Amino acid sequence: MAMTRDTKHLDAPAHTRGESIYLDDIPLISGTLFGVAFGSPIAHGNIRELHLNEAIQCPDVIRIFTYKDIPGENQIGGIIPDEPLFAETHVHYCGMPIAFVVATSEAAARHAVSKIKVDIDPLPVVTDPREAQANNDLIVPPRTFRLGDTTAAWQDCVHIIEATTETNGQEHLYIETQGSYALPQENQAIRVYSSTQAPTATQRVISKITGLAMHAIDVEVTRLGGGFGGKEDQANAWAAMCALACRHLRAPVKYSLPRTDDMVFTGKRHPYSADFKLGLDADQKIRAYEVTFYQNAGAAADLSPAVLERTLFHCTNTYYIPNVRATAYSCRTHLPPNTAFRGFGGPQGMFVIEAAIAKAAETLDIPAIEIQRANLICSGDEFPYGQKAVSEAHACWQKAETLYDIDTLQEEIGEFNAKHRLSKKGLAFMPICFGISFTKTLLNQARALVHVYTDGSVSLSTGAVEMGQGVNSKMIQVAATVFSIDPTLVRIQATSTQRIANTSPSAASATADLNGKAVEMACTAILQRLRSVAAAELQANPESITFLDGLVHIDGIPTVLHWKQLIMAAYIRRVSLSEHSHYATPQIHFDYTKEKGHPFAYHVYGTAIVIVTLDCLRGRYTVDAVKLVHDAGASMNPTIDRGQIEGGVVQGIGWMTMEEVVYDEKGRLRSNTLSAYKVPDIYSAPAEIALEFLHTDHDNLAVFRSKAVGEPPLMYGIGAYFALRNAILAFNPTAQIPFDAPLTPEKALMGLYQKQPTHVAG
Ligand code: LUZ
Ligand code: MOS
Numbered sequence: 001m002a003m004t005r006d007t008k009h010l011d012a013p014a015h016t017r018g019e020s021i022y023l024d025d026i027p028l029i030s031g032t033l034f035g036v037a038f039g040s041p042i043a044h045g046n047i048r049e050l051h052l053n054e055a056i057q058c059p060d061v062i063r064i065f066t067y068k069d070i071p072g073e074n075q076i077g078g079i080i081p082d083e084p085l086f087a088e089t090h091v092h093y094c095g096m097p098i099a100f101v102v103a104t105s106e107a108a109a110r111h112a113v114s115k116i117k118v119d120i121d122p123l124p125v126v127t128d129p130r131e132a133q134a135n136n137d138l139i140v141p142p143r144t145f146r147l148g149d150t151t152a153a154w155q156d157c158v159h160i161i162e163a164t165t166e167t168n169g170q171e172h173l174y175i176e177t178q179g180s181y182a183l184p185q186e187n188q189a190i191r192v193y194s195s196t197q198a199p200t201a202t203q204r205v206i207s208k209i210t211g212l213a214m215h216a217i218d219v220e221v222t223r224l225g226g227g228f229g230g231k232e233d234q235a236n237a238w239a240a241m242c243a244l245a246c247r248h249l250r251a252p253v254k255y256s257l258p259r260t261d262d263m264v265f266t267g268k269r270h271p272y273s274a275d276f277k278l279g280l281d282a283d284q285k286i287r288a289y290e291v292t293f294y295q296n297a298g299a300a301a302d303l304s305p306a307v308l309e310r311t312l313f314h315c316t317n318t319y320y321i322p323n324v325r326a327t328a329y330s331c332r333t334h335l336p337p338n339t340a341f342r343g344f345g346g347p348q349g350m351f352v353i354e355a356a357i358a359k360a361a362e363t364l365d366i367p368a369i370e371i372q373r374a375n376l377i378c379s380g381d382e383f384p385y386g387q388k389a390v391s392e393a394h395a396c397w398q399k400a401e402t403l404y405d406i407d408t409l410q411e412e413i414g415e416f417n418a419k420h421r422l423s424k425k426g427l428a429f430m431p432i433c434f435g436i437s438f439t440k441t442l443l444n445q446a447r448a449l450v451h452v453y454t455d456g457s458v459s460l461s462t463g464a465v466e467m468g469q470g471v472n473s474k475m476i477q478v479a480a481t482v483f484s485i486d487p488t489l490v491r492i493q494a495t496s497t498q499r500i501a502n503t504s505p506s507a508a509s510a511t512a513d514l515n516g517k518a519v520e521m522a523c524t525a526i527l528q529r530l531r532s533v534a535a536a537e538l539q540a541n542p543e544s545i546t547f548l549d550g551l552v553h554i555d556g557i558p559t560v561l562h563w564k565q566l567i568m569a570a571y572i573r574r575v576s577l578s579e580h581s582h583y584a585t586p587q588i589h590f591d592y593t594k595e596k597g598h599p600f601a602y603h604v605y606g607t608a609i610v611i612v613t614l615d616c617l618r619g620r621y622t623v624d625a626v627k628l629v630h631d632a633g634a635s636m637n638p639t640i641d642r643g644q645i646e647g648g649v650v651q652g653i654g655w656m657t658m659e660e661v662v663y664d665e666k667g668r669l670r671s672n673t674l675s676a677y678k679v680p681d682i683y684s685a686p687a688e689i690a691l692e693f694l695h696t697d698h699d700n701l702a703v704f705r706s707k708a709v710g711e712p713p714l715m716y717g718i719g720a721y722f723a724l725r726n727a728i729l730a731f732n733p734t735a736q737i738p739f740d741a742p743l744t745p746e747k748a749l750m751g752l753y754q755k756q757p758t759h760v761a762g
Contacts, residue, residue: 003481003704009640010473010492011223011466021222023179023195024256032181033062035102035245035255036109037238038116039095039265040087043127043334043667045120047089047098055101055115060108064116065100065245072211076240078201078233080139083300083337085209085240091120092299093336094667095265100241102253125667129273129294129331139297139330140305145312145595147384148323153288157279161360165276165352165739169296169661170269170341170654171671173679174467176225178235178266179256182242189216190243196235197227197465198505203497205236206243214497217243222494224467228651229340231467232505233303234266263672268661269341270307271296272348278356284366284374289321291352293328295338295345302337304330307345309439312595313385314346317353318393318433318605319372320381334667340507342651342714346434351656351718354430355739358722362729368722369406369429373397376431386596387435392605392631396694397431400607400629403692409609417730422616425624426727430608430719434712435600436509436702437588443504444585444601446514450479450522452577456564458483458490462515463503465495469710470640474512475519477636478703482523484547485563509710512636513601514583516703522581533570537561585701602700604712606630608649610719614727619749621727623653623720625688632693633700633707645713646689652717654680656741657724728752 014020052064067074067086077083087098099116103109126132154160180194190212196202199219207214219239224231238255245253257265272295279288293311297304308330315326326349357375361368376393383389400406413425437444449461460479466472472492480487493499504514527547534552535542538559546553552561561569570577590597609627614620626649635641658678662670671677697705724743728735728751737751 003477003636004487005635005637007473007477007487007637009470009643010476022176022225023181023193026181026193028254029183029252032252032254033102033104033245033249034106034109035100035241035253036106036113037097037241037265038099038101038113039097040091040120041094041118042091042120042122043094043125044092045122047087047091048119048121050098051117052099055112058108058112058115060104061112062102062104062249065102066098069248070209070244072209075208076205076236077301079303079305080301083302085237093334094669095336097237100245102245102249125334125665127333127335127663127665127667129296129333132331132333133294133329137332139301139332142327142329143309143312143595144325144327145315145384146325147382150288150290150323150325153323154279156281156287158282159280159360159364160277161356161363162277163355163359163739165274165355167272167348167351167741169271169338170659171263171661171677172228172230172268172341174224174226174228174230177257177259177262178231178238180239180242181252181254182239182246183252184246184250188212189218190246191218191220192239192243193220194235194239195224195231196221196239197224197231197467197507198233198235199465199495199497200503201233201505202236202239205240209240209244210247218496218498220494220496221465224465227467227506228342229344229507230266232340232507234339259674260672264669265336267298267302267336267338269655270304270338270345270348272311274352276352276356278360280360280371284371286319286321286375288323289316289353289356290325291315293349295328295330296333296335297330298333298335298337300337302339304338306439307340311345311349313435313439313599315349315353316384317350318377318431319353319375320377321375324384326384335663342648343711344508347652347715347718350432350715351741354718354722358725372429372431377433385599387598387600390602390698392694392696393431393433396605396607396629396631399692399694400609400627403629404609404627404690406609409611413611424614424616424727424730425611426614426723426725426730427609427611428719428722428726430610430716430722432606432712432715434604434715436513436602436604436708437585437600438504438508438510439599441588441590441599444510444514444588445504445583446518447500447580447582448515448518448522449499449580450519450526450578452526452567454568454571456489456567459493460490460519461493461496461499462519463495463500464511464515465506467506469644470637471506471511471515473640474516474636478516478519479523482520482527485550509708509712513702513708514585517583518581520703521583522579525579525581526577529575530566530570533573533575534561534566537569587701601702602707604631604707606712606716608716608719610723612720612723612727614724614748616731616752619745619752621724621745621748623686625690626686626716627690628716629692629694630713631696631707632709633696633702634705635693636704636706638693641709642691644709645691648711648713649689649716650680650685652714653686653720656717656721657743658684660742660744724748
């Protein structure tokens, strides 16, 4: 069967009817208890005394857990063991868990939490990454990527531009908050439902906390109501708390975080501060780029070192720059540990090079588009980390220019701006390039388990976690395509550490690639055996057998033997109808001592044209259109991919223009509700998202020549920042607008009416 590429998102009917199962839809077993965490009220200090007496006497409270109750190790750090589950003597961020109250109802647990008192001797609070770096308070030693020789290259530069940039954090705002439900099983084992992107990481952390072997912890996930990276590492703490209480009490324990707790307790996208220096020759070719990144890691490592390295990988975005020196510091501050967020440090790196180009264009008084276009990477050009590009950058850019008629667009904007005094339009191009593979090579592996039952129906299990991105639909497409059967014959199981072990997180945009390859391998192995069965049944040569639309064919001609009969024949002949397969991405490698290698299976490219209209009286704006050419390879499912692209664009625009994470100087989150933290709604989404796929057809180690789609589109949203900047400059050409994202209406207004240059804060 050729692949049915127009398959709908498998979950669409159940989502529409409200029947899909999330953590809170799992029926509660009688006797279920409810936990609520007590988090540190201050950001930094030494705990003198914890007063639990009043809380423990509250009605319906069963027990209060602290670090003293941990039979295993009080440690949940993933990359570096620097994060306790419960504070012992020291707190280092506001909301850091200190205790876990378990009661017969959530309300009772919450009431008891309000009665906990803690005496903490406060210590100085650092929230600024540059201050942490000056104190040498780093999570890991700094890293530097180098290509060519920047020091020598400055001599070839006619223009040298320097500035500082800031990008803020971003709240994940998955619709389903963090949560977990732990159930006691026989012989000390524990079954855990968790809203996690990383079932194995959750299992490992629970094992460490409870002291039970991993085989005694089963983690199961049906789906998440969104993850965006927020549940790659930060689902583990809540699961561990529930499992710890379950282990002690031998009762089911559930904890599902209310929105404000979720916002206060969990880390976000990393804010970055950066300094750049960019050099161009007389032909607008970028000759040299130096950049220093200060990552605000928060109080513990979490995934920050991996995020930091992706910032370096993407620091030249989709441009070829022959001389680069990029240094990155992961700075320890007293904020909740910041974590994975769609793009994983890549967007923060890409913003800086785009800012550098914008500043160069403003200095030279030419459109940024000319510098961008002149420097797009070509196939064979080297990224600063040594990998050679197989580039679609020019193809995407050129297709966008012609398809969307850039000359007419610019003319229209020019006319509009000439005609309107208090309303200006701005346009920016945002080309992207994103490397696909976990940068940590070992994570690029996946497994699948396929059973064919005697009625011909198929059970499919992978390590992929469905979080709305449609990975389950794609996995079913792969199995149905290899077997050439109707997709309704295939059922995908909940993701479970019992069925698939040692899974990598569903992350890095690579979930469909990795798990899809494993599904393809498992189904192909079963099909190989079925070929022999069919040959025997039909007394034909196995080489002449093919499968199409549920029928066995000989030399391309259909026979009467159909899938169900074939399966039964295989069973009767005692041929295995099950397969477990393992896939590991070939060819990728990276040498950390040299900072060189071939870390990515391939890159995803694309170009966005973003057009905005700015109300120059009020500083308010709308994004009129985002016009895209996106390289999806041979998309497996254009409907799902379109959904991912539209969502990514809007999420990126939110990060760049309106979402403002605010911590005060004491490290307390001020934007801790949805009335204080503005996310894009339907009114702030672009009026138009035009999308054209660039169909490419390389074998790039993904499934069926498709390309990954999860993270890359977020970075198109960066274009909204620069389009707005251009609109401000159309009104106030001498404005010195700091590169300080998000460009909220307030900051837009300050740019519109700025008389003197201001300085970047922080
Ligand atoms: N997670 C991770 C990721 O552990 N490694 C990565 O390289 C990555 N990239 C993007 C998103 N999540
Ligand atoms: Mo992620 S940022 O969990 O791919």
